[in-house]
Amino acid sequence: MIIQKSTNPRISTFDPDNFSFGNTFIDHMVICEYENGKWGDVKVMPYGGLPFSPAMMGVNYGQACFEGMKAYKDPNGDVFLFRPEKNFERINKSAKRLAMPEVTEEMFLDGLKALVDIDRAWIPQGEGMSLYIRPLIFATEEALKARISNKYMFAIVATPAKSYYTEPVSVLISDFYSRSANGGVGSAKAAGNYAASFYPTQLAIEQGYEQIIWTDDATHEYFEESGTMNVFVRINDTIYTPPTSEKILDGVTRDSFIQLAKKRGIEVKVEPIPVKTVIEAQKNGTLKEVWGVGTAVVTSVFQALGYKGEKLMLPSLPAEESFALALQKDLVNIQTNHAEDPFGWRVLVEKKIMETA
Amino acid sequence: MIIQKSTNPRISTFDPDNFSFGNTFIDHMVICEYENGKWGDVKVMPYGGLPFSPAMMGVNYGQACFEGMKAYKDPNGDVFLFRPEKNFERINKSAKRLAMPEVTEEMFLDGLKALVDIDRAWIPQGEGMSLYIRPLIFATEEALKARISNKYMFAIVATPAKSYYTEPVSVLISDFYSRSANGGVGSAKAAGNYAASFYPTQLAIEQGYEQIIWTDDATHEYFEESGTMNVFVRINDTIYTPPTSEKILDGVTRDSFIQLAKKRGIEVKVEPIPVKTVIEAQKNGTLKEVWGVGTAVVTSVFQALGYKGEKLMLPSLPAEESFALALQKDLVNIQTNHAEDPFGWRVLVEKKIMETA
Ligand SMILES: Cc1ncc(COP(=O)(O)O)c(C=O)c1O
């Protein structure tokens, strides 16, 4: 690994109480280039622009995939990653589906730790605060031909993140738009999946909703995901989530919620969720909660479901009766080193670079 | 329009008899940047890299779409575009579906003409030669948040293109992978659609096929497209092509073929093509031709269809009996100014820049 420290760090200008999530970049980034069939050296270097032509295949053909993960700082100042090996596995699954070279553990996990280590001062401390980390792979060859690229860049960039607390939102159950096809790339974190969702989401927002519950494209009769989150439904005291498939992203938060629910003795059924079942449960009062889960906000609680022109309200449970909030708390406590970690999910980021540099 | 001529042109090194299509770039490119809700100046400038960070939304979320079109040089050295207004309409249709700002006629058509004009020396002359032109729009904002970008770049880059002559190919009728979902982005020239097709195409190549005939993702019972081309099927003396829809790209070549076929008095049916009908026609000898059409190669004739483990051969018609080749010839003659243009498809690129510069 090559480490080139910034000679012009911006950390002194960073105000952890006042910054814009997503647009504020830490001082460094990781890059690694692929050419002639192999990856080169992993480099930690100052964050910034690199020369790319508009003929770059990554923007022409969308041959690009990414991950989203977080680092948390505990009250002692120790920094932890959460299940990073899951993101490592998933980026390679995405890469495979997009005909891109897989990355190595050294590039992904060691690169991640080096970056978080060197820029640990950028990680805000306190409830809900974290560093949001974005590993990605994209095609860099300049070529105007729709074929597999011969050159790639693996990069890791990161931005400080604020409290994940969000107000309950209203979501629209899609009966026209969809995010994935049978035999498509829905289970990959493919760049193009996100752009495809912007316009339908915009239309939902214009109708007074915050997100879309994606349904299967052929019939729109089954729940798939919600926005960029996996979805859970609670009917009476059982929680349901659709099985992952080639159309549904295998979320790390989803998997963690399933394990945490089982640990609490909550019945979890991983099975297809018919829209009809949810609507009926809403009408007969057995529908208790519907929520989305993902790294960015952990849990987004839904207050209403839009369906065929109707806005169906969900009960507003007191916090102590909510499974969604209980599981969120269990997860956050593990992530931030406020609770035991019986699953071995936390990974300490050791202090190495600052001392040896 | 701002014109900044290259002070270091590479045209003297260009050998029209020996160059690599897609990797050889003409001396200039067009760019135009979008910020604060509006497009800036259109610039013609030397082709090359621009500083983009790996946090660029275009590569993270695939918010990017493109066009593919050609300029042809006739024996007198006059240069023509082919139906450029169709590509202009289509890039804006793609942009809308991907929640991107539409481009203006000045940016697209005038930018195109200025670029082709300034670099007309790069257009190889002779049968099948042309300049392949790539207009594209991509999100340039640096932000780690899956939402609509606030900044974009419109660019036009181009590469000389060789003879479109291709050997007949074998194509595999897909019974698992698909390129578009109901309610998805199949009818947009969205960057992500292309990356999604690479892996399935690779698998088809490993089975001895060159391309995939995409079928509907829900049942795989209907033809959609072939590779990155629209598809035509001839049974007896009638030609069939699927209607365009939100899943099928509205190809300029497809539309031109339909009009040219009608002009020749060939019966054209624009209707869904069941895989079963094609297979039956192959078995009973009424299937005469299957071919793909698109700007890149105009026509790609198929010699065999792979279906459920069988390789079904197509007749090898003498050239004078082939509708595919007759229509291809009609089209190429119009494109290259070797025939009358009753449709008004050709657009002359006037000599302006070289003289005034
Ligand atoms: C489409 C989609 N579904 C679900 C998720 C949740 O996955 P994770 O819990 O790994 O963040 C994400 C990522 O954030 C996503 O992009």
Ligand SMILES: Cc1ncc(COP(=O)(O)O)c(C=O)c1O
């Ligand atoms: C998916 C797809 N279908 C069809 C076509 C053919 O369109 P056109 O004839 O406008 O080149 C293209 C573009 O080349 C394409 O990318």
